[in-house]
Amino acid sequence: MEISWGMVIIIALIVAIIACAIASGSMKTVHTATSAKHYEKEGSFSLTNKVDNHINTTQQRIHHEKSTPPPGK
Amino acid sequence: MASQINNYQCPACTGPLHYVGTSDKLECDYCGSSYSIPEIEKLYAEQEAKAKEEYAAAQAAGEGWDNSNLTSWGEEANGMKVYSCPSCGAELITDETTAASSCPYCGNNNVVPGQFEDTLKPDKIIPFKITKEQAIAGLQEHYKGKKLLPKSFISGNSVQEITGVYVPFWLFDGSASADVQYRAEKTHSERHGDDEIIFTEHWDVARSGHAAFADVPVDASSKMPSGHMDSIEPYDYSDLRDFSTAYLPGFLADKYDISIEDSASRADVRFENTILSDLAQTVTGYSSVSVVNKNVRIKRGKVEYALFPVWMLSTKWNDQTYTFAMNGQTGKMVGDLPIDKGRLVGMFFKWFIPTAAIVAVISMFMG
Numbered sequence: 001m002e003i004s005w006g007m008v009i010i011i012a013l014i015v016a017i018i019a020c021a022i023a024s025g026s027m028k029t030v031h032t033a034t035s036a037k038h039y040e041k042e043g044s045f046s047l048t049n050k051v052d053n054h055i056n057t058t059q060q061r062i063h064h065e066k067s068t069p070p071p072g073k
Numbered sequence: 074m075a076s077q078i079n080n081y082q083c084p085a086c087t088g089p090l091h092y093v094g095t096s097d098k099l100e101c102d103y104c105g106s107s108y109s110i111p112e113i114e115k116l117y118a119e120q121e122a123k124a125k126e127e128y129a130a131a132q133a134a135g136e137g138w139d140n141s142n143l144t145s146w147g148e149e150a151n152g153m154k155v156y157s158c159p160s161c162g163a164e165l166i167t168d169e170t171t172a173a174s175s176c177p178y179c180g181n182n183n184v185v186p187g188q189f190e191d192t193l194k195p196d197k198i199i200p201f202k203i204t205k206e207q208a209i210a211g212l213q214e215h216y217k218g219k220k221l222l223p224k225s226f227i228s229g230n231s232v233q234e235i236t237g238v239y240v241p242f243w244l245f246d247g248s249a250s251a252d253v254q255y256r257a258e259k260t261h262s263e264r265h266g267d268d269e270i271i272f273t274e275h276w277d278v279a280r281s282g283h284a285a286f287a288d289v290p291v292d293a294s295s296k297m298p299s300g301h302m303d304s305i306e307p308y309d310y311s312d313l314r315d316f317s318t319a320y321l322p323g324f325l326a327d328k329y330d331i332s333i334e335d336s337a338s339r340a341d342v343r344f345e346n347t348i349l350s351d352l353a354q355t356v357t358g359y360s361s362v363s364v365v366n367k368n369v370r371i372k373r374g375k376v377e378y379a380l381f382p383v384w385m386l387s388t389k390w391n392d393q394t395y396t397f398a399m400n401g402q403t404g405k406m407v408g409d410l411p412i413d414k415g416r417l418v419g420m421f422f423k424w425f426i427p428t429a430a431i432v433a434v435i436s437m438f439m440g
Contacts, residue, residue: 004436012429019424020417023221029407033303035350036343041285045351049252049281060271 081113081322091323094202094382094401099319110319171327193328195316197244197379199308201237201324201401208235208384208399215397215406220420223413226390233394234387237401239326239380240297243333244288245340246374249348252281254366257359276359280352288377289343291336293329297383299339301398304407308381312402316380326380333376345369 081090081099088103090113098107108116203211209232216227255278262271288310292302314320348369356362382401387394390411397408 005433008429008432008436011432012425015428016421016425020421023420024412024417027219027221027410027412029215030298030300030304030409032300033306033343034346036286036289036340036347037350038307039286039289039343040347040351041287044248044285045282045348046284047280047282047352047355049279050355051277051279052257053277055275055277057272057274060273062269062271064267064269 081117081319084108084116089322092200092320093323094200095204097200099322110317113319114317171325194378195241195380196377197313198239198316198320199310199312199379199381199402200314200320201382202312203382203384203399203401203404205235205237205384207404208237208386208401211384211399211404211406212386212388212397215408216410219410221412221416222410223390223416226411231388232386233389234385236385237324238297238383238385239321239324240302240383241293241327241329242290242302242379242381243293243329243336243340244290244377244379245337246285246287246376247289247340247344248283248285248372248374249344249369250281250283250372251345251348251352251367251369252279253349253352253364253368254279255356255362256365257356257362259358260360278356278359278362280355282348282352282355284344284348284351286344286347289340290379290381291339293331293336293378294327295330296327297385298396298398301396301407302383305383305398305400305403305405308400308402313379320380324382329378337373341371341373344371 082088083090083101083104083106085106086101086104088101090099090101090108092098093100093107096107098109099113100107212232216222257276257278259274259276260271262269264270290306290308292299349367353362384399384401386397386399386408388397389395393411395408395410397406399406
């Protein structure tokens, strides 16, 4: 049984960085208001135009080599 | 002029009255009497009318003070306001934007004369609901659960200053319309033997819409940190009342020194971001969306002038001052806190080591 140590370190690093970022973020509570959502009159938002036009579809083919067992196994 | 109302004194004992949010009354600390706002307003209106008559009669009889030999402050008066405490007579100086204060000699709560005359008078006010004790307790609550806060910040500092301030706000009404074009993509993949084919659909998307806003607040005092004022929103507008100076005693009050014109752009940005966000939420079902072009039109509406209650607290730690603001109506507290770097490193390894061990065990079992 083999352990991919590179993968272990990367996953642990990501989890630790996210935890630290959340904790650091909780120390900053002062920010500039950028939205007025709380003050939007109820039911005042109206969508007056809605268009979804399909232009084209592109394809990308990716060839995956069949995994072959390493020699000697 | 003798008739100017400067403070509110208890009709029973002449002690100073101050507004108490929990009872919604003006209360006297000396004799314990309490009065509703309409009661006091009516009483003082009568007293003011009477004083005006007496003053006019005294002037007509030649009994007025001779102040011809007094000199003015001249240029020194720029940015200052001088007034006499109506309780003890002390001459007090405040800056020109302070509208309510307390006398350092007798502790009487004063409304600075003339600060709300004419166009400067606010339309609305939200009275204080949170007491000073609740505000101090709120700061301790603000520290709770902050794992990166230095221990010495909690143990080694105390509230240096706490002030209840009525902060001036402009309340902007308006509406926003926008036309936005997006470029969007949908992707899906199919497997054919050893080949994977990724299909990407390209779409042109357009949305137009309109939204209306009411009473978007923008603080109008340069003395107040805007970030703090933004962060303690929202206020509950069901408590908005017609302005009366009777709510001011016991607190500081500022009048605006940032004009409507200078504040309007901050409201405009909020209108624009909100309509763009509303429209973006209607673009669904795509794996990626980006804005190609947008056209936003802001229509400005009515503006009102209001005073909102704020507790400003400051603490000192490591020679640095930390400022906190609490919404005096809802109790929402904000203020940035220092980070202990040692604790940050400790937290990193506290997560890194167990996570690494768990992932290693899982990968071992999965082969």
